[in-house]
Amino acid sequence: MSDPAITLYRLQACPFCERVVRKLHEYDLQYRSRFVEPMHSDRDIVKRQSGVRTVPVIVDENTGVTMAESANIVEYLDATYGEHGVDAAAADATVAGEGS
Amino acid sequence: MDLGFDVVDLEEPAHPEEGDTAPDFTRPLVNDEYWEDVALSELTDDGPVALVFHPMDGAFPATYIWNELRDRDIDAYDVTVVGLSISSPYGHKTLIEERDLEDRDVRFFSDPANGVAAEYGIVNDLDGMTGISEPRPATFVIDEERTVEYAWAADQWPDFPDYDEFEAAVERVSE
Numbered sequence: 001m002s003d004p005a006i007t008l009y010r011l012q013a014c015p016f017c018e019r020v021v022r023k024l025h026e027y028d029l030q031y032r033s034r035f036v037e038p039m040h041s042d043r044d045i046v047k048r049q050s051g052v053r054t055v056p057v058i059v060d061e062n063t064g065v066t067m068a069e070s071a072n073i074v075e076y077l078d079a080t081y082g083e084h085g086v087d088a089a090a091a092d093a094t095v096a097g098e099g100s
Numbered sequence: 101m102d103l104g105f106d107v108v109d110l111e112e113p114a115h116p117e118e119g120d121t122a123p124d125f126t127r128p129l130v131n132d133e134y135w136e137d138v139a140l141s142e143l144t145d146d147g148p149v150a151l152v153f154h155p156m157d158g159a160f161p162a163t164y165i166w167n168e169l170r171d172r173d174i175d176a177y178d179v180t181v182v183g184l185s186i187s188s189p190y191g192h193k194t195l196i197e198e199r200d201l202e203d204r205d206v207r208f209f210s211d212p213a214n215g216v217a218a219e220y221g222i223v224n225d226l227d228g229m230t231g232i233s234e235p236r237p238a239t240f241v242i243d244e245e246r247t248v249e250y251a252w253a254a255d256q257w258p259d260f261p262d263y264d265e266f267e268a269a270v271e272r273v274s275e
Binding site: 009032033034035036037042043044045 | 133189
């Protein structure tokens with residue numbers, strides 16, 4: 001299995017997470033899902049990654065971005081991978097360059 | 101086990117034997133913090149794997165098996181130790197906590213539809229639990245090429261792994 005550049009920390013059935021998933025699908029982005037605990041206090045992995053215990057959190061190795069809050073993430077994905085995404089071309093190049 | 105009466109014999113298992121290639125599969129793999137889809141072949145790419153099929157989390161055999169393997173420090177060998185049952189990822193989180201495996205290098209595949217057991221020829225249909233089947237207890241040691249180095253599956257119900265044999269096989273591949 002390939003190792004996707006994008007990791008999504010998510011909670012099963014969390015609408016904010018599904019919002020991000022819809023956007024990832026829209027831009028046909030490969031991503032890895034990591035499901036965490038319903039209890040905030042048990043989400044140390046998310047805290048270590050992003051500084052907060054809320055999900056969704058996205059980690060994008062294409063750009064080095066780690067981000068929380070679904071509205072911010074959607075905005076980021078639009079800006080990065082959308083039609084007018086400034087970084088889309090650069091990100092594609094990164095993906096193509098295996099092992100970078 | 102010597103109980104003074106006959107326990108239930110299971111049909112002859114048809115699992116992969118030593119020298120066979122272990123069937124690959126992808127399932128959610130649960131650690132103490134999260135779960136994500138992982139393929140067996142991803143694990144074997146990193147080194148040998150000890151794969152333990154066990155009854156559903158909460159059943160006493162699951163408890164006994166993981167207490168024993170924990171107490172033997174099976175994860176201290178240079179192998180990846182993974183369990184597999186039909187329990188949900190939430191069930192596995194509880195198992196990890198209750199069996200005191202949080203700081204251990206042990207993770208659990210979740211396979212509620214029991215498809216992996218079907219691939220491995222070790223399905224155990226549970227009498228009195230209509231619609232539920234699970235893997236029969238089984239242990240495999242699998243090398244980096246995904247070749248089976250050691251295989252054992254229960255031929256009675258209930259039955260428990262031969263821990264000494266299993267640990268010896270784990271020790272052999274980790275050398």
